[in-house]
Amino acid sequence: MATSLTLIATPCTAPRSSSSFALSPRLPPRRSRDDILIDPRNAAAARRRVPVRGAEETAAPRRRSCLPGPASAKNAEKATCPSTVTSLLGWNGPGMWDVGEHAFHHLFDGYATLVRVSFRGRSGGGARATGAHRQIESEAYRAAVARGRPVLREFSHCPAPAKSLLDRVGDLVGLVTGAALTDNPNSAVLPLGDGRTTKSSVLIDPDTLETVGRFRYTDRLGGMVQSAHPIVTDTEFLTLLPDLVRPGHLVVRMEAGSNERKVIGRVDCRGGPSPGWLHSFAVTEKYVVVPEMPLRYSSASLLTSELAPFYAFDWVPASGSYMHVMCKSTGKTVASVEVPPFMAIHFINAYEEEGDEAAVVVDCCEHYGNPAIIETLVLNRLRSLRGKDVLPNARVGRFRIPLDGSPFGELETALDPEEHGRGMDMCSINPARLGRKYRYAYACGARRPCNFPNTLTKIDLVEKKAKSWHEEGSVPSEPFFVARTGATDEDDGVVISVVSSDDGEGYALVLDATTFEEISRVRFPYGLPYGFHGCWIPGTE
Numbered sequence: 001m002a003t004s005l006t007l008i009a010t011p012c013t014a015p016r017s018s019s020s021f022a023l024s025p026r027l028p029p030r031r032s033r034d035d036i037l038i039d040p041r042n043a044a045a046a047r048r049r050v051p052v053r054g055a056e057e058t059a060a061p062r063r064r065s066c067l068p069g070p071a072s073a074k075n076a077e078k079a080t081c082p083s084t085v086t087s088l089l090g091w092n093g094p095g096m097w098d099v100g101e102h103a104f105h106h107l108f109d110g111y112a113t114l115v116r117v118s119f120r121g122r123s124g125g126g127a128r129a130t131g132a133h134r135q136i137e138s139e140a141y142r143a144a145v146a147r148g149r150p151v152l153r154e155f156s157h158c159p160a161p162a163k164s165l166l167d168r169v170g171d172l173v174g175l176v177t178g179a180a181l182t183d184n185p186n187s188a189v190l191p192l193g194d195g196r197t198t199k200s201s202v203l204i205d206p207d208t209l210e211t212v213g214r215f216r217y218t219d220r221l222g223g224m225v226q227s228a229h230p231i232v233t234d235t236e237f238l239t240l241l242p243d244l245v246r247p248g249h250l251v252v253r254m255e256a257g258s259n260e261r262k263v264i265g266r267v268d269c270r271g272g273p274s275p276g277w278l279h280s281f282a283v284t285e286k287y288v289v290v291p292e293m294p295l296r297y298s299s300a301s302l303l304t305s306e307l308a309p310f311y312a313f314d315w316v317p318a319s320g321s322y323m324h325v326m327c328k329s330t331g332k333t334v335a336s337v338e339v340p341p342f343m344a345i346h347f348i349n350a351y352e353e354e355g356d357e358a359a360v361v362v363d364c365c366e367h368y369g370n371p372a373i374i375e376t377l378v379l380n381r382l383r384s385l386r387g388k389d390v391l392p393n394a395r396v397g398r399f400r401i402p403l404d405g406s407p408f409g410e411l412e413t414a415l416d417p418e419e420h421g422r423g424m425d426m427c428s429i430n431p432a433r434l435g436r437k438y439r440y441a442y443a444c445g446a447r448r449p450c451n452f453p454n455t456l457t458k459i460d461l462v463e464k465k466a467k468s469w470h471e472e473g474s475v476p477s478e479p480f481f482v483a484r485t486g487a488t489d490e491d492d493g494v495v496i497s498v499v500s501s502d503d504g505e506g507y508a509l510v511l512d513a514t515t516f517e518e519i520s521r522v523r524f525p526y527g528l529p530y531g532f533h534g535c536w537i538p539g540t541e
């Protein structure tokens with residue numbers, strides 16, 4: 001593994017120019033800063049709950065395996081691996097829920113905790129794994145720890161207004177410049193195409209998980225907020241910057257290796273009074289798709305530091321729902337259509353359909369045009385309503401956006417939602433299919449009754465079927481697909497998730513992506529914080 005590599009994570013806010021979430025409050029995560037050596041166990045051993053032994057002891061999985069290549073009987077012969085590979089899986093999510101006397105209210109408030117699992121494979125000799133976790137030291141986190149309370153505005157928390165006149169002027173400046181907003185990067189963690197990795201504009205050393213600096217843009221685009229899921233490839237970094245003053249979005253691109261974002265184009269909102277919340281978006285090979293849903297930034301809330309009905313957002317159904325398609329090379333909006341009402345935090349993928357009825361197809365985790373999912377993710381509800389069937393229904397929503405100038409787009413349900421228990425979010429795909437026609441999506445689904453997604457599910461969008469992994473009481477994080485080296489089939493690889501189990505244990509679970517059967521689990525000796533999203537850094541020989 002390249003030791004010079006740095007990771008970077010992006011928060012929902014633009015960078016300043018200058019317990020185990022086992023859904024149980026009983027099991028706070030240990031905050032060890034040391035690596036913990038973990039025995040990778042094969043699935044059978046893990047099911048027998050073999051205890052983790054001394055830290056110096058490592059054990060090869062019983063079955064011959066070469067991570068990240070699949071080690072199932074079916075694939076064992078195909079697997080080829082270099083003599084030694086260390087590959088990293090980095091997970092990021094909210095892991096710290098209390099600071100001083102203050103207990104956070106919402107899942108999206110928690111200060112980011114990174115979890116790392118490093119796989120080391122040897123040809124013929126099995127694989128080993130080590131794990132570690134560490135708090136990301138964002139400015140929001142450092143200030144909160146220093147003052148014993150949150151200082152910056154978090155997802156559902158506004159700090160009390162200052163008492164002195166001078167401090168009030170300071171507060172106002174902070175609100176207008178965005179400096180009063182959190183930089184807590186508790187969502188995506190990304191390796192930049194040039195080998196750097198980003199976790200919400202905070203630079204992370206993947207070996208030690210130490211926060212080593214800030215990722216600073218050299219442009220003057222500024223912006224208070226940004227999409228938490230930039231799309232990063234080997235060559236570029238694409239993201240959206242909402243314009244709250246003149247409602248719209250800037251679509252921006254940064255070349256790999258550069259710190260300067262350049263504007264590709266601008267999309268005006270059609271539904272005002274402000275842009276829709278854009279946690280994520282989708283791209284095709286030629287286009288960037290800009291969604292506009294009725295959950296809109298509340299400018300009043302952002303400027304007054306008071307909470308809106310949905311914290312920083314208003315639900316404005318009368319404002320309509322729209323999808324805009326921008327050409328990446330010209331910056332021109334080639335389609336802007338009204339669509340049925342939708343509510344989506346995560347987009348899955350998009351692709352172009354050519355021919356007489358040319359269109360862009362866009363898939364997302366769609367909550368039936370209902371923002372109730374935001375309230376479902378209040379921590380008290382997650383802790384107290386376990387086993388109650390209160391997780392709102394969700395589906396794979398498939399938009400069809402015609403490219404012939406028609407004013408309307410379609411939204412349909414891509415497969416029977418019963419296939420995934422009527423719950424689905426936290427989706428990933430084989431990254432080689434980004435922006436292209438694809439067949440498989442991996443998501444967290446539901447085994448009812450539940451108040452939170454509690455399965456891992458492989459969705460086949462062609463056969464319109466899903467296959468799920470579930471263990472009673474366990475909460476898995478987003479399933480992350482890693483292709484086998486040299487794979488050609490879309491689902492030839494493994495799916496890895498970080499799981500918190502009912503008894504307070506945590507483990508990384510490795511599934512064969514083809515069969516969706518368990519290959520192995522890497523057990524931590526303590527519960528793990530809930531991880532929203534992951535990233536994979538392939539090893540070098």
Ligand SMILES: CC(=O)/C=C/C=C(C)/C=C/C1=C(C)CCCC1(C)C
Pocket residue numbers: 012013108153154155156181182186187225228279302312532
């Ligand atoms: C983790 C996740 O899904 C969402 C996290 C969202 C956050 C932290 C949102 C933060 C905010 C905005 C999107 C708008 C401006 C206010 C603020 C609360 C910082």
Ligand SMILES: CC(/C=C/C=O)=C\C=C\C=O
Pocket residue numbers: 187345373394423424425426453532
């Ligand atoms: C946990 C979540 C969003 C996380 C953001 O990164 C959404 C869960 C939706 C449940 O169905």
Ligand SMILES: [Fe+2]
Pocket residue numbers: 187188228229279280346532533
């Ligand atoms: Fe996300």
